[in-house]
Amino acid sequence: MNILYDERVDGALPAVDKPALLQALQAQLPDLDILHAEEDLKPYECDGLSAYRCTPMLVVLPHTLAQVQGVLKLCFERKVPVVARGAGTGLSGGALPLAKGVLLVMARFNKILAIDPAARTARVQPGVRNLAISQAAAPFGLYYAPDPSSQIACSIGGNVAENAGGVHCLKYGLTVHNLLKLEILTVEGECLTLGADSLDAPGFDLLALFTGSEGMLGIITEVTVKLLPKPQVAKVLLAAFDSVAKAGRAVGDIIAAGIIPGGLEMMDNLAIRAAEDFIHAGYPVAAEAILLCELDGVEADVHDDCNRVRTLLEQAGATEVRQARDEVERVKFWAGRKNAFPAVGRISADYYCMDGTIPRRELPHVLQCIAALAHKYALRVANVFHAGDGNMHPLILFDANQPGELERAEAFGGEILELCVSVGGSITGEHGVGREKINQMCAQFSSDELTLFHAVKAAFDPHGLLNPGKNIPTLHRCAEFGALHVHAGQLPFPDLERF
């Protein structure tokens, strides 16, 4: 299925006179860097979801707030769609450009404006990389907790736009839990402050509403994040299991014992073997599943919890439990997990990464269904799972050069997401809807719910100029997509109530 913007179902976009717009931008903002030649636009035709590409009409690279404001005002007057882009690492096509739109690249806003150790905050521009914040805070013994796997490259503005997660969310929360304040520009170029330097702000919680809104409600121009003291120690246990179900139960046992690990990750056999071949982390390649359980905090507590977790893992039927002896081995254990995606990339020409979430108790059932679907589509799948918070990343292996394989992989992925919805989960835990999961939104939400989302959008952007076509599907698209699926008989569990 093609997910590029389709005016027929996604809504007509205003016709824009490109030369006239370019001329107006050049006249009003003479210092603004504008890319308009075909060869210069090419590098911006996709974000981290590289299977989908669209050359933007124009790319603007502002470096001052006044320039961003100028671009927005001009585009608002002329009814030109604007797609914001940060570092371009997003996996759901949230920054996929429009042929009839301006791509607003915020990457040059890359300054850390202030680190305040006493208040434990960092005030940064949106183009600052996630990891750069923790690096700047490190001399004060502080860090920024959310750590999406792309943290060396992804920017904080994009993290806010997607409400990015990472491997430590169960204990430390998502981006939304680690923000204090946003400065934004509305579609009309008006400045708003959302949140505050204090822990709460008067009025509606627009800070929460804007977090994860995928550039649809406003443009983020400054971000104030909370910093945390670095945990004194972090220790990691690796447990091997001869069945995925046993590993899943062990996760529940750890939580039930009142322990909240800093990180709790599961990998299945194919993911284990791929990672071991690539990283040589010392993973047991015969295991059906491994769990990595990281405990962090004050040394005495971590020591006690390690012993408790070891006992729980053994009782849950682990065939082997190993604690990393030192920091070198701890990093090595994690390296295998953190490189699971590229490791899978080595054993398959292409892979398609899914991002569904499920209640943890449903894991054995969902993995069984995924195995059955893999058989149906004749494609392999490696499972990597943020087990602590129920966020699955099945990696579907395919070869785009084989006719039909990409389409099969997409159909397989769509079914996995609908499976997640049917067991009470969500189509996206941390990657966002963007353009990638626009059709699955029709499975997650009813038309009444989508109507309310559109009402929220209209309160901030009545003409639909900010990132049109992302995040919330039109009812027209859902009508077509839904009809298609019923026709093909692909919707799993049609008799189950949608949750």
Place this chain on the structure above:
Amino acid sequence: MSAHNNDASQALLEQVNQARAAGTPLQIRGGASKAFLGRQVAGVTLDTRDHRGIVNYDPTELVITARAGTPLGELSAALEAAGQMLACEPPHSDDGATLGGMVAAGLSGPRRPWAGSVRDYVLGTRVISGLGVHLRFGGEVMKNVAGYDLSRLMAGSFGCLGLITEVSLKVLPKPRCEAHIALHLDPQQALLKLAQWGQQPIPISAACHDGTVLRLRLEGGEGSVKAARERLGGEHFQASWWQDLNNRRLAFFADPRPLWRLSLPNNSAALELSGEQLLDWAGAQRWLKSSAPAETIRSAASRLGGHATCYSASDSPFQPLPGALLRYHQQLKQRLDPQGIFNPGRMYAQV
């Protein structure tokens, strides 16, 4: 169904649709334990308390789902039985406070700076919208970024954007160990110490200074709590003191002058305002008993990057919003509640 478990959503939906048809505003209430906070609403009372009961609770999933009219006491008892808690410590005693009111008001207790606010624990909501339909946003999973985050938007919106009928909350295990220590420090010293400790891995989970004494709660494993106790010293006091603080039952709150809540950056210096102050949340929340004019108090809070809320009778209890922000509040209200039936004017006269 027992009185403790009753789905009255159909009746609530009918009442909302009647109000929409007649164009009459609704004044939403649960236990009315927070009726003092916010502006008076003229409207037909919509009582959520018949819509109650825990819908789903699986301690190993760390999620509880319950109907809006469920008393917080009932919810807390169920969590307590499984060794878990609402980590944001919403204030409630035997005052009939409900889950819906907890989320609508969004008030958090002493643990808030370390554990997060009510909105931080909201995973999903069911809401009857201004278009007269019963909707579901978010869910029972920890991570969910599908669509706009309307669940968290509902937290602290005082019922102005829709009627919350059901909420899923993240819950946490109760800490293994706790200790309560009192240290004699003047306010400046206390703020300085709190800023230092804030940068260190010390298991502080509540910090309140009354002008002469800094009270701390330590929570964690046996090892960390013991080590912190040994390091910080001080005298022991009763855990129930924190409940008295959270429910505003301390002698400080009996002062007849108006009560103000100032939300400030945690490292703000002591405020020069007439009246008595009680510093909570390690400095990020300051209670003030003062007869000073509202403008004086509000501008003092704004200068420091915070805001002030009046907890006593007032026609303007919440800090006024800047013009542009107010306009977007009005537009959002207009889009989500076109007939203006949900608690109109509860937060601001114009919203």
